[in-house]
Amino acid sequence: MNDHEEIFRSLETQGWAISDSVIPLSWHITLLMQGWHLWETGHFYMEGIGRSASDARRPDIRGDTICWIYPNSPQANHPFFRWMAQFRQELNERYHLGLRSQEFHFARYGKGKGYIKHIDQHRDSDHRKISIVLYLNLQWNPMHGGELCLYEPDDPNVEIRRIPPMGARLAVFHSGLIPHAVLPCQQTRWSLAGWLRSDEPVG
Ligand SMILES: O=C(O)CCC(=O)C(=O)O
Numbered sequence: 570m571n572d573h574e575e576i577f578r579s580l581e582t583q584g585w586a587i588s589d590s591v592i593p594l595s596w597h598i599t600l601l602m603q604g605w606h607l608w609e610t611g612h613f614y615m616e617g618i619g620r621s622a623s624d625a626r627r628p629d630i631r632g633d634t635i636c637w638i639y640p641n642s643p644q645a646n647h648p649f650f651r652w653m654a655q656f657r658q659e660l661n662e663r664y665h666l667g668l669r670s671q672e673f674h675f676a677r678y679g680k681g682k683g684y685i686k687h688i689d690q691h692r693d694s695d696h697r698k699i700s701i702v703l704y705l706n707l708q709w710n711p712m713h714g715g716e717l718c719l720y721e722p723d724d725p726n727v728e729i730r731r732i733p734p735m736g737a738r739l740a741v742f743h744s745g746l747i748p749h750a751v752l753p754c755q756q757t758r759w760s761l762a763g764w765l766r767s768d769e770p771v772g
């Protein structure tokens with residue numbers, strides 16, 4: 570069974586999947602360097618919690634700062650995004666999900682920050698179908714916290730799993746199904762977060 574197969578099986582049976590082997594180790598390091606450089610040069614900002622401009626920034630709900638990766642930017646050339654386009658195509662072939670586009674941003678959670686329990690589909694749009702997080706941390710140990718915490722779709726009070734954000738670890742889950750949270754971290758936490766979408770690419 571190849572790595573993609575394992576992810577597909579887990580997605581099918583439980584709605585989420587984790588892989589520590591599908592992403593080459595060097596990719597998370599080169600992506601971390603890109604993210605770190607963008608942060609150093611002031612390209613990160615705090616995103617609101619909804620879709621409209623009036624949706625307030627709420628660091629008490631969502632503590633990360635982010636930097637979107639635009640299609641024609643140098644960062645978009647990283648092989649990770651071609652890998653992801655291929656993965657998206659495989660998902661479409663197997664499950665007819667109609668995934669037409671993908672979007673990704675770097676995310677940086679400073680010490681003490683997290684993201685409270687939520688679902689990734691916005692109230693008024695269900696175009697986000699599959700959520701993806703690639704962790705970019707070089708070293709992580711249990712004292713650093715910052716786990717991705719997954720909850721039962723039918724009962725969000727029930728925790729299913731805590732996943733430490735180890736470098737090169739890939740988390741994949743159904744955006745409209747799995748409630749999840751980022752627990753407060755005790756060390757700066759880096760990731761690349763994104764969504765496979767059912768609408769056309771922007772621009
Ligand atoms: O970084 C993670 O583990 C999850 C992030 C998340 O839930 C989000 O950006 O919507």
Ligand SMILES: [Fe+2]
Nearest residue numbers: 687688689749
């Ligand atoms: Fe999320």
